[in-house]
Amino acid sequence: MSSRMLPSYTRSVAVIATIGLCLGFAFSNARLDTYSALLPLFEWMETTPFGVIGKTWGAVFATVQAVHLLAMAVLGGAILVSDGRLLSVIFTDVPQRQVQDACHRLFVWSLLLSIITGVFMACGVAIKVYYLNVFWYKMLALTVGVVFVFFVRRPLLRHDIENLNPWVLRMVAVASLMIWFSVAATGRWIGFSG
Amino acid sequence: MNQLIYEFATWLDTHSWSTQLHESFYMYNLVESTHVLALMVSLGMLFLIDLRMLGLAFVDIPATAIAHRLLLPMLIGFSVMIVTGLLLFYAIPVRTSQSLWFRIKVVLLIAAAVNAWLFHRRMQDADSSAGGSWDLAVKAPRRLQIGAALSLSFWVLIVICGRLIAYDWFDCRGEPSTFVSTITGCVADQTQF
Numbered sequence: 001m002s003s004r005m006l007p008s009y010t011r012s013v014a015v016i017a018t019i020g021l022c023l024g025f026a027f028s029n030a031r032l033d034t035y036s037a038l039l040p041l042f043e044w045m046e047t048t049p050f051g052v053i054g055k056t057w058g059a060v061f062a063t064v065q066a067v068h069l070l071a072m073a074v075l076g077g078a079i080l081v082s083d084g085r086l087l088s089v090i091f092t093d094v095p096q097r098q099v100q101d102a103c104h105r106l107f108v109w110s111l112l113l114s115i116i117t118g119v120f121m122a123c124g125v126a127i128k129v130y131y132l133n134v135f136w137y138k139m140l141a142l143t144v145g146v147v148f149v150f151f152v153r154r155p156l157l158r159h160d161i162e163n164l165n166p167w168v169l170r171m172v173a174v175a176s177l178m179i180w181f182s183v184a185a186t187g188r189w190i191g192f193s194g
Numbered sequence: 195m196n197q198l199i200y201e202f203a204t205w206l207d208t209h210s211w212s213t214q215l216h217e218s219f220y221m222y223n224l225v226e227s228t229h230v231l232a233l234m235v236s237l238g239m240l241f242l243i244d245l246r247m248l249g250l251a252f253v254d255i256p257a258t259a260i261a262h263r264l265l266l267p268m269l270i271g272f273s274v275m276i277v278t279g280l281l282l283f284y285a286i287p288v289r290t291s292q293s294l295w296f297r298i299k300v301v302l303l304i305a306a307a308v309n310a311w312l313f314h315r316r317m318q319d320a321d322s323s324a325g326g327s328w329d330l331a332v333k334a335p336r337r338l339q340i341g342a343a344l345s346l347s348f349w350v351l352i353v354i355c356g357r358l359i360a361y362d363w364f365d366c367r368g369e370p371s372t373f374v375s376t377i378t379g380c381v382a383d384q385t386q387f
Contacts, residue, residue: 058361066354069233070241073353077238080267091263094255102252106242184234188227 038130045126054124064120071113072184078106079180086173088166096161104154111146134193138186145179196379199291206287215285222285229278236271237349239264247342249333256329261317289387294364294378299355306348313341 025031045051054061082103084090091099122129129135153172156164206212215221245251246260283290290296316337320328328335334342364370366380367387 058363059358062357062361063354066350066357069230069353069357070237070350073233073237074241075238076234077242080235080238081242081264084267090267091255091259094259098254102254106245106251184231185227188230192223192226 042126042130045123048123050120050123051126054120061121061124064117068114068117068121071110071117072187074110075107075114076180076184078103078110079176082107083173083176086169096157100157100161107149129190132190132193134186134189138183138190141179141182141186145183148176148179196376197381199379200288200381200384203287203291206284209284212284212287215281225278225281225285229275229282232271232274232278233353234271236268236275237353239268239271240345240349243268244342244346247334247338253332257331257334258317258321258329289365290359292366292378292380292387293359294374295355295358295361297378299352299359302348302352302355306345306352309341309344309348313338313345316341 025034046055054064081090082100085092085094085096085099085103122135153176156168156172161169215225242251243261243264246253246255246257252260316335320335320338333339362368364374364378365387366375366378366384369375370378370380
């Protein structure tokens with residue numbers, strides 16, 4: 001859903017409706033029903049080739065974990081440079097558009113690699129992570145991060161960035177840094193839980 | 195040499211702070227998490243510089259601008275990694291010093307540091323000889339590209355070795371083969387692991 005497809009009033013209504021739906025989901029039985037319904041999926045994940053390899057060969061699992069970390073490093077680098085430019089602390093003499101576009105391309109590739117390696121890792125320990133609260137916090141943070149980038153940040157920065165209110169840019173940058181720090185921190189937390 | 199390293203590690207292990215750090219659930223995990231999360235600053239910046247030199251990212255932005263502007267945050271990230279890395283070694287000195295992966299990681303770290311030093315010298319040479327004419331080219335001169343590719347390779351291997359330290363496949367406690375035992379520095383009749 002591109003920002004160009006909807007006028008701003010419709011977008012505001014869509015955002016409020018989405019938040020309302022999420023809150024309704026969180027505070028109703030639907031959340032528990034969905035959680036229970038997902039157990040067979042996680043049991044199946046452990047039987048997939050990814051799950052079997054992850055459980056059988058520790059060296060492969062560890063190497064994929066390392067690749068996941070490397071993808072996170074590139075992702076982190078792209079986010080820090082992109083948000084640093086929005087906050088005017090880095091590359092202030094380079095046009096916003098150049099920095100944002102270059103960082104976004106790198107972000108998309110590293111996000112894809114993180115997700116592929118993350119799915120592999122989750123398959124190897126699917127039942128364990130299913131019962132870990134922190135795993136669901138990470139999935140929530142990741143979803144918020146992806147939605148924020150593709151439905152808020154990117155559509156906003158498609159406009160003439162130089163003419164946007166600097167405080168809006170700063171708020172977007174701070175929100176982005178907080179969201180992605182939460183994704184990384186909860187991911188690390190999974191490592192020493194359970 | 196291995197005997198010396200073992201004695202040094204067992205001496206570190208006698209420190210009460212080493213034991214306290216190892217046994218503190220929150221403090222140990224905080225240090226370990228900081229070590230891992232600092233990757234995003236240090237390696238994140240380093241990879242952006244290397245990818246620019248190889249013409250794979252930020253091709254519209256001058257190469258030297260990328261290299262110079264990202265140097266400070268990269269060094270801050272590496273400083274945090276070094277401090278937390280030393281603390282992690284201090285918390286478990288004997289096992290870590292006799293880990294095959296840790297030893298490979300140290301060799302790779304030295305190689306990466308030498309490569310970084312050579313890379314910066316080559317960049318200064320390229321600046322002075324070409325007068326900065328390569329700065330806007332999609333790819334950096336060949337020698338800098340080789341340096342960037344080596345840097346990426348070294349750091350990929352360093353992260354993999356760092357991750358493998360957690361596994362005990364070649365630990366001295368498991369009585370490895372003579373070859374592995376020599377490389378990992380197992381000491382005859384050692385009492386501490």
